[in-house]
Every structure is written in structure tokens, then in C-alpha cells.
Amino acid sequence: MTPANGGGGKLPGKTLYAGRRRAMTRSSGFSVHKDTTGGEFRRHHEKVYDLKAGESLEVFFLIEEHDKGDLLGFGAWFWHSEGIEPTLSGFDGSRTLTGYSSESWNKVGSIWKARDESPIYITFSLEAKKPGKVSIYQPICGRVAHIHLDDAREALMKNMYDFAPEAIFIDGEVKAEVDIDAPNESGTETHDLILKSCNRCGRYLPVNIANERNHLSFTNHCVAAHRRPCKHSTFGNPRNVEDKNETIKLDYGYQLECRFCKKFEVNAAHNPQRSSGQMKEDGARRRAFEMLLADLYEGTPQLLYRHKYHSELADDIWKSFGKTCFNCGTGLKTARDMHLDHTRPLAFLWPLDGTATALCGPCNSQKRDRTPGEFYIKPGQLDQLALFTKIPIDELKSPKPNEEAIKILLEKKDWFFDVFLMRPEMTKERDGKITGELVVKALQRVFASSEIYKGVDIQADYESRRSST
Secondary structure, three states, X not given: OOOOOEOOOEOOOOOOOOOOOOOOOOOOOOOOOOOOOOOEEEEEXXXXXXXXXXXXXXXXXXXXXXXXXXXXXEEEEEEEOOOEEEEEEOOOOOOEEOOOOOOOOEEEEEEEEOOOOOOEEEEEEEEEOOXXXXXXXXXXXXXXXXXXXXXXXXXXXXXXXXXXXXXXOEOOOOEEEEEEEOOOEEEEEEEEEEEEEOOOOOOEEEXXXXXXXXXXXXXXXXXXXHHOOOOOHHHHOOEEOOEEEEEOOOOOXXXXXXXXXXXXXXXXXXXXXXXXXXHHHHHHHHHHHHHHHHHHOOOOHHHHHHHHHOOOHHHHHHHHOOOEOOOOOOEOOOHHHXXXXXXXXXXXXXXXXXOOEEEOHHHHHHHOOOOHHHHOOOOOHHHHXXXXXXXXXXXXXXXXXOHHHHHHHHHOHHHHHHOHHHOHHHHOEEOOEEHHHHHHHHHHHHHXXXXXXOOOOHHHHHHHHHHHO
């Protein structure tokens, strides 16, 4: 039996056996923009440059007359056809440089605090390895100033480079110049770019439509397989603000707030107000999955690894990845500096074993529960990861759950219901939510994403057992 969906594509279970949703406990203190709902878009047509093999388009960023400690930024959105190689020189800090294919727009940039008063010279180059086309949208640089950044907690500023260029608000108080050195334009040819509205700041910012998972200025709304296509009209069916008869039907849909506003006007405002129970809810689900996998495989992955190879999992992964973060190349001085990533998400029941990936803290936080195919988008990155982890490339690209673990779980279903879910940590209640019930709902999402087991309704089985006792 396949569970019936309701509530905009969410799996049932919020109120099926967990009672009413908790009362609203917090408010961000910010209001939406008066001119937009976040469900509008505009079509923009940007000029195209033709490049012969060996030619380059170069964007030069200059920032000077700033003070030590000033928040500086540079960035741009860009598109290129196949055979064009993007490179960045003159900047050695953490930066954003996406590597999406020619079906999507990309972005480059960073936001950082100036180390001193020396002028900043940065060059972004698009070099043609074979004849091709490129397009640049809104290159910008200068000193960054915004009310949300003035007194922001240090923890919020650590990954600001990942929010360039959408978070580059230039104050115009220091000398900043952008110059583009390019061969001939293509004439009248343009390349389309979709600009979606933010319902907080009111800006129209770039998104990708052909591949919605190639994020630019907004993150997706409905990501789980059972929630797609996004059925929420404002999120998943934006309308053209200049032609109200035109709408775009999206698969994942986009958040109403841009990534900058989501970070500062929603998450930063809400998270400090979360109750202890709310803060622990996600962690409880994660620990429950780790406990479940340890029971299914009769031992923790680290312990099983030690028995099999007579060495430590963390040390071996750290060494095999060259003591560096696989994603950004940051050096990891010791294994303790490394964040051991599941590679394939724990949320899909994949254990932390010899297929793990070495990441730095910021990259691990960005990856969260995303699959390798969603997170590692630089050319050749998945091929390299397959060599490191010994996971076949098609499995890295495919967001399948751990069907071996699902099979073992179903074979031990009576134990799962009668023993595992009866443990004290599974029957504990926080803010009206019982951990075991949350685990069952999370497992239903895993089953829904499986081609083999998507017809299994573990929630219905759980409810039936509850009602018969």
C-alpha cells in the first residue's frame, strides 16, 4: 500500500499519531516586502560574447582605499557553453565558484574581512579550450554594508563567501572598479536568465530552471522524492510579473526568501528562540538512525572497521584523502580537524564506514543531507570521489537509499516495533513529539525514495500495531 499524500505533498504523520503540531513559539520580527510575494519572476536577456579557441573573457575587480577589517566582496553570475574553463586568480581566501554545465548559470565571488589596507586585484577568466560562448551578469565589487551584517554573530559570518554575489551590498564608500576585457560580442545574440523575486528584500535574483538543484540565489522548497513535484503554488509555480499569463511549473520549487534573507531574517532570527526540545528533535532522529544501523549490522561501523582492518576509520579516511578537504582543498592538520562525512546521507540509511569522505567543517555543514550528485558539481569531482570511496559513479549520481539496510529492517520488523521502538530513548517525548514516532515518519520518507520498497507503508503498520495493543 502506498501512503496517500496530503498537505501539499507531505507524507501523513504530523498529526496521525503525534497529536497536534506544537504552538508557534517564535517570530522573526521581520515582515514580507510590500511589492512581492516571492512567487514572481522576470526574464532577462544578457548579451553573449563569442570566443575562439585560446581566447578569454576576463573580468578585473579592483578594491582600494579600504581599512583593515572592512567587509569586502566581489562576484558575478556567468554562463558559458561547453569547452570554456573558468579560473580565478589574485584571491586565496574561501570563495564560491560553481561548475554547473552549460544548461545552467553559475556564480563566482566571495565576502571576507580585509587583512590590511593593500589594494585588492582579482581576475576572473573564462578561457575557451574550443570555440564557445560566454555571458556575464552584474559583476560587482567593493565594501559590503548591510544592517544584518553590522552586529551579526561571528558564527553567522563564517560562511559568508558562500553567499556571494547575492549578499554583496556595496556601500560606495571605497574605490571599487569592475572592467571586462572581451573579444567581440556576438551581435544581437543574448542568453536568457530567470530572475525570481525575494519576498523579504524585494530583489529579483538569478535562479536556474533547467536544473533547479543548481542553486544560485534561492534554495529549493520541496526536495524529498515524495514531495515532488512541488504542489505549493507560490513556491512551485511562479508567474511572470511582466506577463501574468505566463507561469513556470517547477519540480522542486524555490523558497520565497533569497538565501541572504533566509539566513538573516528567518534562520538567524528564529533559531536562538527555539526551545530545547526543538533543538534536539533533528539530533534525536539522527542518533536514532545511527543506533538502528548499528543494530541492523550488529556493531557500529567504526568498530566493525577496526575489527576488519585493525586500524581506525577516521585515520585511514584522513590519510586516503591526502589530509585535505575533498570539496575545497583546505588542509586538515590532524584527523580531529576533519569532519567525517557519510558521502551517501545517513538520512537515506547509509552508515559511516570505509566509503566516508574527508571534509572541513564549513563544507560538511553545506553538504548536510544532500547526495553526492547534488553537492559535488565541479567537473570531474564525482569521478574523483568514486576513486577515493570505491563507490560506483552511477551510485554517487543516484539518490537511492540503502536498500540492503531496508531489507534487513523489514526482515526484523517485529524486533523493530516490539524492541527498538520500546527503548526509553525512543519513547521519550519532547514538545508533544515522541522520538520513535518521528523515526517511523523519517523511515517512511526513506521507503518512498526507493524503487523497490516505495510501496511499503511502515507508518500504517505502526499505527495498526498501536491500535491493537
